[in-house]
Amino acid sequence: MNTFDVAAIKADFPILQRCFNGRKIVYLDSAASSQRPEAVLDAMDTYYRTTHANVHRGVYAIAEEATRLFEEARHAYGRFVGAPDPAHEVVFTKNATEAVNLVAGTWGRANLGPGDHIVLTEMEHHANLVPWLMLSEQKGFSIRYIPVDRSGWLDLSDIDALLDGAKLLGVTLVSNVLGTLNPVAELAALAHAQGALVLADGAQFVPHMATSVTALGCDFLVATGHKMLGPTGIGMLWARRALLEEMPPFLGGGEMIRDVRLDGFTPNEVPWKFEAGTPPIAEAVGLAAALSYLEGLGMDAVRAHEIALTGYAMDALQHAYGDEIVLFGPDGPSNRGGVLSFAFKDLHPHDISQVLDAEGVCIRAGHHCAKPLMRKLDVSATARASFYVYNDEQDVEALVKALGKADELFGIG
Amino acid sequence: MNTFDVAAIKADFPILQRCFNGRKIVYLDSAASSQRPEAVLDAMDTYYRTTHANVHRGVYAIAEEATRLFEEARHAYGRFVGAPDPAHEVVFTKNATEAVNLVAGTWGRANLGPGDHIVLTEMEHHANLVPWLMLSEQKGFSIRYIPVDRSGWLDLSDIDALLDGAKLLGVTLVSNVLGTLNPVAELAALAHAQGALVLADGAQFVPHMATSVTALGCDFLVATGHKMLGPTGIGMLWARRALLEEMPPFLGGGEMIRDVRLDGFTPNEVPWKFEAGTPPIAEAVGLAAALSYLEGLGMDAVRAHEIALTGYAMDALQHAYGDEIVLFGPDGPSNRGGVLSFAFKDLHPHDISQVLDAEGVCIRAGHHCAKPLMRKLDVSATARASFYVYNDEQDVEALVKALGKADELFGIG
Amino acid sequence: MAGLEDLYREIILDHYRNPRNRGELPVPPAHRTEGFNPLCGDEIVVYLSVTDGIVEDLRIGGQGCSISQSSASMMSAAVKGKTTAEARRTIATFKSMMSIHESTLDTSAGLASDPEIPEGVSSEDSGLDEDPSDELRPPSEAELTALGDLAALQGVVKFPVRIKCATLSWNTLAQGLDEIATSA
């Protein structure tokens, strides 16, 4: 495993060098969106400065080069998640949310109807809830939910009944609120035994640990560029090639067709069949650079760092505040991603975040696009710190210290 | 009107400074995708280096700032197209194609059924054809087409019959193949008289001339960032606020909801209701910079330059090659956008484009995502040169000269 | 750059720690109105008892951040015992204070700031769903003085995402008064 030099990594991220009130920013909101290293910014800038042209079909040199870079990014992401056929199994979307909508709007629309049911979990992000709720209104299938227990794990006691006859299991690999690392490989085996397909939401997983779609055993995997050192404006769907071939097209337009007549059209081959209109070209170039950067660090090292830092943070917070801080989600950092939601005294998460901001510490307060889970936890919002490759122990110390300030300000005395 | 200093403008575009084989690139493919000035690249780079965070809900300073920049970009685009309520009528999508799909998938899905019909034109880009073909397969309405006549104009002799009882008229403002500037304001009046809504495809119009949705009289307007000096990964839908309010949501996920329960959800206000998941944030920042750049030039000046240069090119090509070159589309540069499709002797467009590339001249060869129009013109492809703010007479001369090389290479004599 | 002390003034913290008029009123005869802040999911409940055009009593329920709680507390103190017309005037003044022009703000917080902020973009328009007909002129000196303690909330406008917190209870009160007026 690579050793991890966080100071050197931090130096690669321009925004982390900025000073606010004489202090460098402490960015603990990578679960919402990560920052980007120079290498990613340079790749995109260089692309626009030297090579930009619309992809596919162009005969001239920069158009060919743009096409090559774009398709190589697809290939690179395919390899990054261990796709058996990287050139044909990755669809670029605008974000992870569109990727789920794509699955719902094509596979789901074609395969789900009255009497059918799918299984989701109570800890899904809205991205993996709302598309199915919308489709179920139109198609009349039902949705069952795997409950979340008090310690932040999926409660699998009724899993057989839930999955019995299900057409799809949709599950997040890592909860963006609780941090829970779900046992997706096991769940996928159970789901497949029932003939259900498995959609894994990798938005909080793919950026943080080595990913193998074959080891996970999923049929669909979604993720998003901006949470993995890449740009906004690009998301990724991986699906088994055979599935993609069967699925009807999603959005209509240029690139996704082979032929168009006034009375009909023939779709293109996969994966282009699912990419209507000009794709996120510069964004794909940026994503490829982000993948190279992460591969340079080594995904096992990334994960080891995350476990170590999350463990350090859990200890530090509990040491400093004892019972006054409640950490949501499973015990043991290796059971979780680098996401730490907490309640601190009776302070409101937005007040906490506001005071932390004044101390240069960026955390997120809110429902984290997981309202059903908030209801389950019986809170309207949580405060959430999240870690990535550029975070270190000092960042955690800054968090602990800033929480003390919040306490001082709001405390009764 | 501003005067136009093309040399100064050219200098703002890094890619146009690059040398290939000792020659600066002559980029004549802006109808496929434009290039970007320093100001746009800087805006995005600076955003990532100083301000990036996910938008909406974040309480800390950079998240607030990112949100402000993002919403200001929306506002700026709204003003750019003369929207009556710029803050609430612009939806950011990933490209123009998604914007048409959004209208089809929400307004169309809710309002079109068996017995209904919509009207399109034979010169539509696939982006404004395929979404409707796909929906008509599902919903059973029919599509009528306004034909294109031999000189590249819409043939309006049967327009009353075509529009009679129609629910929608979808028409491109400028043809991306013929250059034809369609009389959309007149068509919109006729369509509205029949109770039809009007979707205007502005992908080739909004970048090139002052746009006023109220003067055009359309109900929906789509455009795309990468054709107007902006980044890839962002498209724009403008629609009347009242229409947006009525339309059901499109994609489901975070940001587009107000509340989510396990059994349903409440959508957000417009325009956020239509923006599921993390939006193209840096792309919106880049778009805003592109709009500022264009406003700095003055859209009337941009249009005047385009007319002048297109006229110059039409004259130069006809002067050099007479009957051996066929220019598609209407006569008179003020009847058209800066798009020039042509056939040259019996040379194949791809061979022309290939030879031109070796001369450093980038033009597009192909069906330009307008296959039905290709059939109508009875060609499988055309060669197309297209102009933008950074093109000048020398670029046209380079095109004329390079065509001579192609002739030399392939000519029998 | 706006400092925390602009947001969390002492008087605000005091109302947060010791909320006035917190609780419920029996419904009926009192009127109950709920307000919801979609940005954070917090909820406020305003109980109103209006007789002969006078706000005889009101109570505040629900939960939210310190800004929303203290704003509600101050509001309750400001309108209790007033006529509904006076209450509406106070609401209008308060809301005009909250929807001050963006150009008077320093939201850039030390960051690269766009010099071309469009005229007339109120901070509330940035991502929020405020009624665009809201009056946008900044309040006059006299009006600010009339607001008393409430003027302490002026600092909130420097923190755009928190404006909704401050206005939540006021919008709810306005809605309650409307409901009472139309049902009367």
Place this chain on the structure above:
Amino acid sequence: MAGLEDLYREIILDHYRNPRNRGELPVPPAHRTEGFNPLCGDEIVVYLSVTDGIVEDLRIGGQGCSISQSSASMMSAAVKGKTTAEARRTIATFKSMMSIHESTLDTSAGLASDPEIPEGVSSEDSGLDEDPSDELRPPSEAELTALGDLAALQGVVKFPVRIKCATLSWNTLAQGLDEIATSA
């Protein structure tokens, strides 16, 4: 950087200007197969007359660019009079020449080039829909010599978008031979 002379060799231009075996054959007895290049919309038609395992005659119809036309013309000359087995071998050799490793290409054309081109990405895989099982090893010297005039098309691999042009007629021929074999 690849120059035009790599693409448009004299022999290619000659076949383009003077296409061999252009025309049609009566169907039946001849077999007709269409090939379509979705990238440009061009179409080739191959008419095949096969008797006793020998390609007795073939004709080329349809339209396309100089590369597709000359490739078809050379192909017709190369396989006419050959056994179907020999024709298939020529197809295989030609296609292996066309799907040479990306790493041997210089597609960067003077532009910023990514040093990390993934192993095993053939240029055809970049945006095209070629069967991934196609043999990817570069042809041997002997094979190239055996190709004769056809070796002139080797330069096409330096222009990835044009590879489809060169292989169009060959894929169509292969399909025609398959159809004849299965219908026999």
